[in-house]
Amino acid sequence: MPLSAPRQPTLMRSTQTLRDTQRPSSAWVGWGQWLALITMTVDHVTRYLMPYSWDVGWASSSIGRIAFPLFAAMVAWHALFNTRDPMRYARRILVIGLLAQLPYMSMPRYGFQLNICFTLALGLCWGTLLYELARRSLFTVSTNKHAWGKAIKAWLAVAASLAIWWLVGPWVEYGHRGLLLIPFYMLALQALNQPAETLSERLGATAATLPVLLVAGLMNNSDMAKAFTVATCLAVLLLAAGAASRVPQIAAGARMPRKLWLAWYPGHFAAIAVLLHWPG
Template identity: 35%
Template sequence: MKNFERDNSIDLIKWIALITMIIDHFWYILTPELQEPFRWMRTIGRLAFPLFCLAIAANVYRQPIGYSGGLKYLGGILLFALISQQPYSRFFEGNYLNILFTLGLGFLIAQAVHQRTATLIAAGAVALAITVAYRPIVSYGLAGVLLPAALLAALQARVIETRIVTWSAAALLAVLANTGAGILLLPDLPAKALAGISVAALAPLLGLALLQARVRSIKPVGKWMYPIYPIHLLLLSSLSLAWL
């Protein structure tokens, strides 16, 4: 990860995040009598968001100082965030912004932490302010938006004690992003809920192990991943209607 060539291990992380996200979303279209036996799909799905955040952090970490391609990357995220909002709202029937908005805000903050230019620091501050202002409708909340920057700090850590602290902080943010205020009920949560929390907490460490893996060949996850997000939501919505 010392140069800006393509890193197959990051593609592996993206593939796992993408597949576990689709598994998680597929659970929602199961009939009520099937949802409980297939609750494991929701548990596996807790890997998706932290791994997406780690992919962002790893790509930012690999950027040379002064790299100017971040704006194009952010533009792609925000464009498909806008395109995906209607399918997302239709599928989940809520008032939340879709995950791409969260990842876009998190990317800006991570960029500010890494590049530390006046412009990006200002952009990161604006992203943080937007998150706080719209926190009730931001998917995964403030913890989710801060997770890419926390994972970036963990990747940048060199001293073993700092690594332990930063990766522990990232694991905590991953849990908070998935549970929110529900973490206060931790002692009273059922075993299945605790399993999901454990998976979310372990996701950053799993991602770290995957980053160290030597992946010789894997299909790259390119720009096609952006349209996959709204398309899979539309397909799942259609399946849900077909089964009614």
């Protein structure tokens, strides 16, 4: 999946302040990539290929629930700290989603649904839009009519984005809650990365993490799945709060090959589709 930041991103003035704060270490991402691909593959193999009589659904409800919140965390992390052009980053994710959609649609499911890349890309676009609107216009306090006009337009844009979220939600994997995860991650990661010297600042940073954990808790049905999803989100929040600096760099020989990282999502669905529908 295209979840690593572009190597040579173009400078975009509108997203420059996403990196105004000191960048935290991203060493954990190298480990997270392997974990995300392994847990996602376990989820899909047990869900689509294992016979029902084997009773391995527990793997999908536990290990498999790590993948999506981890992918969403890496997207939000890169958007905030590692790329100057989140929209270009979102377009790259959409390309992979388009390539994966056909084999994804061959999996057993009820009705049409867009795969997880669409959830991630749309969540990233929405999170970036909300961040920019909040930074520029939403909380303007001024007697200047022009400033108030910008603030009103910004609030209308937020209302329009909520309407789009409501309409698009049923068509993407993980639905409305999945689309919320990256914007809430961006809010939490940005708050946790800010210096917090006073009690009110620390309380504010803590409060910013609550929407992520709430959505994670509501995202799945079983208690086991909820626990693994919330635990994954909590681990990422702890990394943002300072634990990332303690994570060692992954060895050069163990790093995820870029081509493998980009090709795995559509490729593994294509392999599962062949095995699932092979004659005989």
